[in-house]
Amino acid sequence: MKHLTSIANLSKADAIDILDRAEQMDVVRTNKTKLATLAGKTVANLFFEDSTRTRISFELAAKKLSAETINFASKGSSTSKGESLRDTVLTLEAMGVDAMVIRHQHSGAADYIANSSWSKVKVINAGDGTHQHPTQALLDSFTIRKHFAEKRVGTDLSGLRVLIVGDVLHSRVAKSNTELLNLLGAEVAFCAPRTLAPESISLSPNQTYNDLDLALENEFDVVMMLRLQLERMNSAFFPSQQEYSSLFQLNASRSKRLSKHTVVMHPGPMNRGLEIAESVADDDNSLILDQVSNGISVRMAVLDLLLANEGNS
Ligand code: CP
Numbered sequence: 001m002k003h004l005t006s007i008a009n010l011s012k013a014d015a016i017d018i019l020d021r022a023e024q025m026d027v028v029r030t031n032k033t034k035l036a037t038l039a040g041k042t043v044a045n046l047f048f049e050d051s052t053r054t055r056i057s058f059e060l061a062a063k064k065l066s067a068e069t070i071n072f073a074s075k076g077s078s079t080s081k082g083e084s085l086r087d088t089v090l091t092l093e094a095m096g097v098d099a100m101v102i103r104h105q106h107s108g109a110a111d112y113i114a115n116s117s118w119s120k121v122k123v124i125n126a127g128d129g130t131h132q133h134p135t136q137a138l139l140d141s142f143t144i145r146k147h148f149a150e151k152r153v154g155t156d157l158s159g160l161r162v163l164i165v166g167d168v169l170h171s172r173v174a175k176s177n178t179e180l181l182n183l184l185g186a187e188v189a190f191c192a193p194r195t196l197a198p199e200s201i202s203l204s205p206n207q208t209y210n211d212l213d214l215a216l217e218n219e220f221d222v223v224m225m226l227r228l229q230l231e232r233m234n235s236a237f238f239p240s241q242q243e244y245s246s247l248f249q250l251n252a253s254r255s256k257r258l259s260k261h262t263v264v265m266h267p268g269p270m271n272r273g274l275e276i277a278e279s280v281a282d283d284d285n286s287l288i289l290d291q292v293s294n295g296i297s298v299r300m301a302v303l304d305l306l307l308a309n310e311g312n313s
Pocket of ligand 1: 050051052053054055127136267268269
């Protein structure tokens, strides 16, 4: 594997290999130790869009593997003077960067670099537009696999049922998660207002709900709430935020109806009080902070896979 730009480029064996490696990295992380596997390598975080979790966990992951790290944020850079993405990448590559973790507002930005003839840098997509966020999906599957370790039979997620709720249309997290969960054998259902359900999921009516109360009459192992991406909405997708919350928020009364074993996930950042109630986000069955912690282990695994055996593949 030279780059990680999309879940679509992974086979089931690749995905399980990353999750297995992440299990080993999880031991390193929880023991607060370090590995020397990336000593001498330099990893650059290029963030053209804001981030807290992804940027910081990639930086921590690289440091735990003994790599040098560089943080590039488009705000305050020569991007404001008109420097192109290509020239920014070439400039950092000339400084000796081995891998770039890139978040960009335009779908396809990571593939643009990875598929180019002008760059040799390894590319990890940290979220591009509404397209993909592969390491978020990997950390979500890792979190599910770890939590349901006793319920599972094999190393994949066969037999588990996941409900993805909310702004599916604008969500790169939903797209990456759907592809990975399907690859790993989980059953995926969706619940979204018709205006926020892309045609691809509306074509599977047996697995798509437009009413959260109706959806929750079924039993799910995981209810994955999505952030309402107001910044990507250039028209009205629902009459009001109050109406959205009353119909699609995972609130305390809906949460009480979940089975005892059902867990709640959210990739963050959360709009508390909009798609998820304050109390539900912090409840005992919430894995939201586990997702954050596990993100470091999964990103360590991805960096290690791409960079540690460089030259041997
Ligand atoms: N989940 C996620 O991508 O969060 P950040 O935007 O904070 O990185």
